[in-house]
Amino acid sequence: MAAMTALTTLCPPPGQAMDIHWATVEANLGTPLPQDYKQLADRYGPGVFNDYVHVYHPHGVTEYVDLTGPMPGRIRAQLRKDHKQGTHPVPYDPETLFACAGTGNGEYLFWITDPAGDPDRWRIAVNEARGPGWFTYDGTLTAFLAAVLGGRIRVPLFAPDLAEASARFAPARPALRKPVPFSDARPVDSGTIRSWARARGYDVPPRGRIPLEVREAWERRAPKG
Structure with missing residues (x-):
């Protein structure tokens, strides 16, 4: 992809590409x-661009930067509330917004998941950290990062x-957690897990597979939120 070439030229990846099991993540x-995004996550791993943009990653080292963790669901719940109460104008249906990154200042980056079945056509939206503003980029997350870090576009929010210094990427530490298959988890009533997870802010579907992050948190009984 041209955007990936532009980004890696501007900001070289830190090391060997990862081998993420995308079928499990999806x-x-x-x-x-x-x-x-899958190429971006594979090439760079979890970390932060220019000490500012934290791209959410399936191997995020904390729940706050974990794509499969509770943050996307929590953020969408807040957008629903804002949309319903008119707290801040949300220019898109909150159900179509999937948080994929955050900044050190408190902004969030979203995929606009329309059309739902064609993710390569998803665009990027950014909301203001402490205000009503939004910014929309008609392109992919990788193209957005290359354009912002390269100074070709400026996001007012x-x-x-941000782009005054040379582009750089700092890998997250500690070492990555590897996902484990669901078969490794001990059998337990799924309704109990869903109730436990919702009470702690996880976005859990009413039926079907329980997200891996929820399963892992249930095994640890680690309080979230």
């Missing part, structure tokens, strides 16, 4: 993901000096 999320 099954857990219940949605296909854009091809450019972002820090004004």
Whole structure:
């Protein structure tokens, strides 16, 4: 992809590409993901661009940057509330917005998941951290990062000096967690897990597979939210 070539030229990846099991990730999320994002996550791993943009990753080292963790669901719940109460104008149906990154200033980046079945056509939306503003980019997440870090576009909601320094990527630490198959988890009533997870802010579907992050948290009984 031209956008990936532009990004890796501008900001070289930190090391060897990862080998992410995307079929499992997409099954857990219940949605296909854009091809450019899968290449981005494989090439760079979890981490932060220019000490500012944290792209959510299936191997995120904390729940706050984990694509399969509770953050996308929590953010969507807040958007639903804002949309219903008119707190801030949300220019898109909250159900079509999937949080895929965040910034050090508190903005969120979203995929506009329309059309739902064609993720390579998803665009990017950014909301203002402490205000009503939104910014829309008609392209992929990788193209957006290359354009912003390369100074070809300016997002009014972002820090004004974001592209002034040379583009850089800092890998997250500690070492990555590897996902485990559902068969490794001990049998348990799924309704109990769903009730436990919803009480802690996880976005859990009413039926079907329970996301891996929820299963892992249930095994640890780690309180979230």
